[in-house]
Amino acid sequence: MNKASLLWMVTVTCCLAQPGDGARPASTNVPGAAFPALDAGNRAIFQLKAPTAQKVHVSLPQGRYDLAKSEDGTWSVTTPPLEPGFHYYTFSIDGVSVNDPGSHAFYGTSKDSSGIDVPEPGVDFYSVKDVPHGDIRSKWYFSKVTNSWRHLNVYTPPGYDQNTVAKFPVLYLQHGGGEDESGWAAQGKTDLILDNLIAAGKARPMLVVIANGNMPASGGARGGGGYNRAGMAPFGNELLNAIVPFIEANYRVLPGSESRALAGLSMGGGQAFFVGLENKEKFGSVGVFSTGLFGGIAGRGGAAPAAFNAEEQMPGLLTKAKAFNESLKLFYVSVGEQDPRIEPTKKAVADFNARGVRVEFATFPGGHEWQVWRKSLHDFAQRLFKP
Amino acid sequence: MNKASLLWMVTVTCCLAQPGDGARPASTNVPGAAFPALDAGNRAIFQLKAPTAQKVHVSLPQGRYDLAKSEDGTWSVTTPPLEPGFHYYTFSIDGVSVNDPGSHAFYGTSKDSSGIDVPEPGVDFYSVKDVPHGDIRSKWYFSKVTNSWRHLNVYTPPGYDQNTVAKFPVLYLQHGGGEDESGWAAQGKTDLILDNLIAAGKARPMLVVIANGNMPASGGARGGGGYNRAGMAPFGNELLNAIVPFIEANYRVLPGSESRALAGLSMGGGQAFFVGLENKEKFGSVGVFSTGLFGGIAGRGGAAPAAFNAEEQMPGLLTKAKAFNESLKLFYVSVGEQDPRIEPTKKAVADFNARGVRVEFATFPGGHEWQVWRKSLHDFAQRLFKP
Numbered sequence: 001m002n003k004a005s006l007l008w009m010v011t012v013t014c015c016l017a018q019p020g021d022g023a024r025p026a027s028t029n030v031p032g033a034a035f036p037a038l039d040a041g042n043r044a045i046f047q048l049k050a051p052t053a054q055k056v057h058v059s060l061p062q063g064r065y066d067l068a069k070s071e072d073g074t075w076s077v078t079t080p081p082l083e084p085g086f087h088y089y090t091f092s093i094d095g096v097s098v099n100d101p102g103s104h105a106f107y108g109t110s111k112d113s114s115g116i117d118v119p120e121p122g123v124d125f126y127s128v129k130d131v132p133h134g135d136i137r138s139k140w141y142f143s144k145v146t147n148s149w150r151h152l153n154v155y156t157p158p159g160y161d162q163n164t165v166a167k168f169p170v171l172y173l174q175h176g177g178g179e180d181e182s183g184w185a186a187q188g189k190t191d192l193i194l195d196n197l198i199a200a201g202k203a204r205p206m207l208v209v210i211a212n213g214n215m216p217a218s219g220g221a222r223g224g225g226g227y228n229r230a231g232m233a234p235f236g237n238e239l240l241n242a243i244v245p246f247i248e249a250n251y252r253v254l255p256g257s258e259s260r261a262l263a264g265l266s267m268g269g270g271q272a273f274f275v276g277l278e279n280k281e282k283f284g285s286v287g288v289f290s291t292g293l294f295g296g297i298a299g300r301g302g303a304a305p306a307a308f309n310a311e312e313q314m315p316g317l318l319t320k321a322k323a324f325n326e327s328l329k330l331f332y333v334s335v336g337e338q339d340p341r342i343e344p345t346k347k348a349v350a351d352f353n354a355r356g357v358r359v360e361f362a363t364f365p366g367g368h369e370w371q372v373w374r375k376s377l378h379d380f381a382q383r384l385f386k387p
Numbered sequence: 388m389n390k391a392s393l394l395w396m397v398t399v400t401c402c403l404a405q406p407g408d409g410a411r412p413a414s415t416n417v418p419g420a421a422f423p424a425l426d427a428g429n430r431a432i433f434q435l436k437a438p439t440a441q442k443v444h445v446s447l448p449q450g451r452y453d454l455a456k457s458e459d460g461t462w463s464v465t466t467p468p469l470e471p472g473f474h475y476y477t478f479s480i481d482g483v484s485v486n487d488p489g490s491h492a493f494y495g496t497s498k499d500s501s502g503i504d505v506p507e508p509g510v511d512f513y514s515v516k517d518v519p520h521g522d523i524r525s526k527w528y529f530s531k532v533t534n535s536w537r538h539l540n541v542y543t544p545p546g547y548d549q550n551t552v553a554k555f556p557v558l559y560l561q562h563g564g565g566e567d568e569s570g571w572a573a574q575g576k577t578d579l580i581l582d583n584l585i586a587a588g589k590a591r592p593m594l595v596v597i598a599n600g601n602m603p604a605s606g607g608a609r610g611g612g613g614y615n616r617a618g619m620a621p622f623g624n625e626l627l628n629a630i631v632p633f634i635e636a637n638y639r640v641l642p643g644s645e646s647r648a649l650a651g652l653s654m655g656g657g658q659a660f661f662v663g664l665e666n667k668e669k670f671g672s673v674g675v676f677s678t679g680l681f682g683g684i685a686g687r688g689g690a691a692p693a694a695f696n697a698e699e700q701m702p703g704l705l706t707k708a709k710a711f712n713e714s715l716k717l718f719y720v721s722v723g724e725q726d727p728r729i730e731p732t733k734k735a736v737a738d739f740n741a742r743g744v745r746v747e748f749a750t751f752p753g754g755h756e757w758q759v760w761r762k763s764l765h766d767f768a769q770r771l772f773k774p
Contacts, residue, residue, distance in 0.1 A: 049483075094439040099488075099492070111420075112488075164551040
């Protein structure tokens with residue numbers, strides 16, 4: 001035991017060299033890790049010590065970059081400028097996909113993955129600022145739906161503890177496929193986005209409930225089943241019969257659909273579409289970020305969603321637009337401008353508009369990534385819970 | 388962008404095979420990962436797909452085990468029974484140390500490391516049970532000491548939100564070297580330990596403040612500097628002048644040293660010893676878990692702590708035992724029975740006893756690991772804040 005346990009105290013030396021040319025360690029690095037580093041132009045320098053490896057590359061959403069080996073067995077590469085925002089990435093060492101020991105890990109792509117947060121010039125809506133800060137509360141709840149203890153996170157706004165009579169509206173906010181309830185708390189920076197909006201008077205103080213949308217009964221850990229009504233139903237059951245009742249019993253929240261919203265990204269956008277729009281008496285506002293529901297991606301669960309038929313999926317949506325509009329305070333759709341989902345999403349929104357369905361639509365630069373979802377939340381939260 | 392971003396949707400297939408012989412995936416796995424798995428005898432089966440690798444082993448605190456390669460490039464090993472509790476571990480692929488994609492990552496050993504939680508037969512004090520649950524709250528605070536925004540976690544007991552006049556005692560609880568404020572929240576299971584104790588009437592409802600003890604001014608990310616007064620002083624400054632004032636301004640906590648405790652593990656035990664015992668007017672109870680301060684480990688920061696001199700390090704501790712005893716409600720020391728620190732710790736405790744210093748001493752089976760620290764917290768919390 002003694003020798004083995006001493007092994008754990010050996011300092012990791014792979015990452016202690018300093019990057020040059022004004023490059024600085026990424027904010028997503030573990031303390032003391034100099035790499036990955038970003039220079040002023042958002043070029044990233046990745047570095048890894050692997051003396052016996054024959055081939056190393058780094059895979060980022062925007063591409064794959066080969067690392068070159070130096071005499072001491074250190075591999076490195078300087079990439080072209082990276083797109084702003086948070087990117088999952090992975091090293092491949094001789095074909096084996098591994099994490100970067102210099103990076104913190106973030107649950108996404110169905111594993112705890114390395115990630116790099118690339119700053120966007122002039123954008124600070126998700127920075128830590130000198131404003132009052134809310135909490136993110138880690139909570140256990142027992143679900144009678146799954147008959148198991150489950151975990152969720154709840155953002156409570158600044159002052160929630162001090163003003164013990166005030167009640168607040170609630171946004172239920174869902175992650176994407178291969179992610180979980182840590183996504184909006186860590187990668188999404190929900191707390192900082194809301195803290196900054198509330199301090200500026202641009203959003204109402206609200207709770208944000210960040211639950212785990214992966215349902216064991218509906219197709220395994222990635223959850224959600226297919227991109228259709230049946231696939232999203234298990235999460236709807238969990239939300240309506242376990243999560244909302246738990247929140248309303250344990251937090252000071254306002255009753256009524258006008259004070260409840262449901263939104264999500266990608267798979268979570270599909271959940272928001274089906275569960276939200278089928279339960280408008282519960283959710284007065286629905287936000288659908290970057291969903292593949294409208295098409296633009298390969299099908300999952302065997303069914304390609306390319307041929308989206310709004311009326312078939314949500315009877316009355318197109319044919320009873322007036323009633324739909326009157327039953328909802330806000331129907332919001334967003335998507336990234338470089339996301340393959342954008343054209344089908346634009347077509348769906350055009351169809352909604354043509355039939356008189358009131359939808360607020362926004363696009364943001366970026367692909368199927370967190371920078372678009374941070375901006376979607378930032379935008380959506382400002383439109384929510386208006387008097 | 389399109390092709391690259393679709394890459395992220397490919398299901399990770401390395402871990403979808405099922406373990407045999409009644410083995411079940413470890414509780415620390417990511418959802419859907421069948422390996423590592425544990426059988427009824429706590430033998431672990433590790434598995435990794437690495438077709439081009441020449442040599443793969445897994446390093447655990449209790450030893451190193453070589454994996455064997457099958458024809459399809461899958462490496463696997465079944466270990467001897469593992470010791471109970473949480474273990475950091477790592478794969479080595481041809482000499483490169485990497486994470487297991489099947490495991491969640493836990494910040495320790497100065498990186499986000501794989502970890503496996505091995506159940507201990509008959510032990511359930513840190514299991515999720517049908518009892519009232521508190522929160523762990525993720526908080527930002529601005530430190531005038533470091534002139535930066537820092538992050539901490541706060542456990543609030545069940546009922547904190549409902550009974551808005553009750554005030555609570557506070558335990559400040561520190562992690563070890565190479566860890567941070569996530570340690571006691573994740574690996575340590577502080578919330579479940581306290582929830583279960585409070586429900587059983589075995590501990591007073593209390594807040595537990597889990598701060599980051601790594602101080603940039605005192606020797607880098609692993610923090611704390613040497614195992615001596617000077618090395619622990621920067622954290623003491625942060626605790627006394629930033630953390631405690633923040634907590635007392637924002638939470639309903641009881642004033643007075645009798646309602647404040649400071650404890651920690653390993654490096655955090657050194658922080659508790661120096662900062663706690665030097666500030667007994669602030670902290671009425673001090674818990675020192677598995678510290679290397681008393682000896683038994685190679686020195687850090689250049690100074691071997693083997694020759695611990697209590698009176699030199701803490702003037703008056705041995706020579707003014709009566710005053711020491713009267714100024715403190717509880718002085719607690721614990722250590723693992725297979726930890727190399729045990730003999731020097733026993734000697735220090737014997738010296739304390741010989742000089743009339745009142746110390747409560749406990750040992751638990753295990754090495755320098757979280758199972759000992761979970762048991763230390765479970766034991767210490769029951770002795771705290773007695774009337």
